Amino acid sequence: MEGAIGRRALLAGGGAAALTLAAAGAGLAPATARAQAGGDAAILTQALTLEQVAIASYGAALRDGPVDPGLRRLLRRLRRQERQHADVLASELDTLGARAPSPPADAAALARARADAGLRHPLDQLVTASDVARFALELENAQITLYLEAVRELGAARLLTLATQIMAAEGQHATVLRGQLSELPEIVVPSPFETGDAAIP
Amino acid sequence: MVDDPSRRSFLRGAARGLAALPAGLLAAGCGGNGDDGDGFPTTTPGRLPAGDDGDADLLNGALAAEHRQVAAYLSGLPLLEGRALADGELFLSHERAHVRRLRELIGGLGATPVGPRPSYDFGLPGNARDILRALEQVEQETIAVYLQVVPRLADPLLRATVASIVACEAEHAANLLERLGRWPLPTAFVTGGR
Numbered sequence: 001m002e003g004a005i006g007r008r009a010l011l012a013g014g015g016a017a018a019l020t021l022a023a024a025g026a027g028l029a030p031a032t033a034r035a036q037a038g039g040d041a042a043i044l045t046q047a048l049t050l051e052q053v054a055i056a057s058y059g060a061a062l063r064d065g066p067v068d069p070g071l072r073r074l075l076r077r078l079r080r081q082e083r084q085h086a087d088v089l090a091s092e093l094d095t096l097g098a099r100a101p102s103p104p105a106d107a108a109a110l111a112r113a114r115a116d117a118g119l120r121h122p123l124d125q126l127v128t129a130s131d132v133a134r135f136a137l138e139l140e141n142a143q144i145t146l147y148l149e150a151v152r153e154l155g156a157a158r159l160l161t162l163a164t165q166i167m168a169a170e171g172q173h174a175t176v177l178r179g180q181l182s183e184l185p186e187i188v189v190p191s192p193f194e195t196g197d198a199a200i201p
Numbered sequence: 202m203v204d205d206p207s208r209r210s211f212l213r214g215a216a217r218g219l220a221a222l223p224a225g226l227l228a229a230g231c232g233g234n235g236d237d238g239d240g241f242p243t244t245t246p247g248r249l250p251a252g253d254d255g256d257a258d259l260l261n262g263a264l265a266a267e268h269r270q271v272a273a274y275l276s277g278l279p280l281l282e283g284r285a286l287a288d289g290e291l292f293l294s295h296e297r298a299h300v301r302r303l304r305e306l307i308g309g310l311g312a313t314p315v316g317p318r319p320s321y322d323f324g325l326p327g328n329a330r331d332i333l334r335a336l337e338q339v340e341q342e343t344i345a346v347y348l349q350v351v352p353r354l355a356d357p358l359l360r361a362t363v364a365s366i367v368a369c370e371a372e373h374a375a376n377l378l379e380r381l382g383r384w385p386l387p388t389a390f391v392t393g394g395r
Contacts, residue, residue: 161348192295194368
């Protein structure tokens with residue numbers, strides 16, 4: 001999958017928070033529990049980083065992209081829900097004793113973060129409303145794929161539920177965006193198994 | 202549940218509502234896909250049936266919910282038309298794919314997949330809008346079951362498969378809401394209404 005390298009890079013970045021957590025928790029918890037908590041923190045950091053990229057990307061598209069009122073309303077809703085995801089992930093990281101990553105500070109940082117995440121649709125080439133929908137769909141697909149990995153790798157039951165709930169919400173974002181690009185049901189909901197790798201119409 | 206003969210004939214006659222399915226019709230809908238498992242669970246919608254909580258048991262709880270969804274779509278499709286019908290037919294094919302996959306996974310664990318119940322009670326929706334609303338409700342209840350399954354599955358690959366199904370069900374629900382003229386993204390966290 002095209003975003004795999006980017007996600008690995010994100011995970012490597014998240015490892016710093018995980019190490020901090022593991023060190024902070026040393027002494028009381030069994031080693032395996034510490035390792036699992038550290039692993040969970042790294043995964044949540046990775047997810048939060050991509051949520052932050054999504055929030056900033058939607059902000060840039062709303063500011064500079066060719067969006068009509070209907071699409072504007074949709075993008076605002078998507079951004080609001082990504083913010084809710086980010087807030088909960090940051091809170092969970094705090095509970096684990098890990099530090100949340102900082103969001104991209106400016107356009108250059110956002111471009112770097114998007115490249116790190118394997119996102120290819122350039123922010124400065126959004127000419128039509130369909131371009132914006134495809135740009136957004138790439139983001140949602142990347143998040144679905146990341147949360148799918150999270151569901152495989154997370155240890156805490158509470159976090160597994162959370163990741164599944166968010167992944168399902170990203171799937172809803174994706175299907176609504178595909179609905180902006182096609183009316184064919186098999187395009188709008190392309191597979192009985194949503195893995196984030198459906199072709200962008 | 203269908204007990205009285207008049208209601209049974211109503212159901213067999215024209216599938217005028219998303220009510221309940223006579224055993225024959227249900228078997229036709231599911232059995233053609235190899236859904237001939239032993240026994241059937243007594244589930245409460247949105248609830249996982251009690252079991253030993255092993256992965257096979259958990260997947261059987263999910264399979265029971267999928268059987269119920271197949272029955273709901275089979276029962277509701279005759280009253281739909283146009284885009285709603287096209288959606289419903291596609292979503293039914295997805296539910297059947299979920300049934301097949303779950304059966305494979307359960308069989309792979311050395312367990313026996315549960316079969317569909319003889320009948321399901323979905324109330325008596327009277328028109329296409331009621332059908333869509335009932336289908337959306339069944340999707341939510343299925344999501345609620347899956348959300349109880351995911352964190353209890355021991356096998357990470359099974360968790361990922363189930364999560365990919367949850368996201369698909371959530372997409373169904375979003376599109377059904379849209380057909381109802383409602384906002385398709387009501388919440389940032391898909392909980393199945395819980």
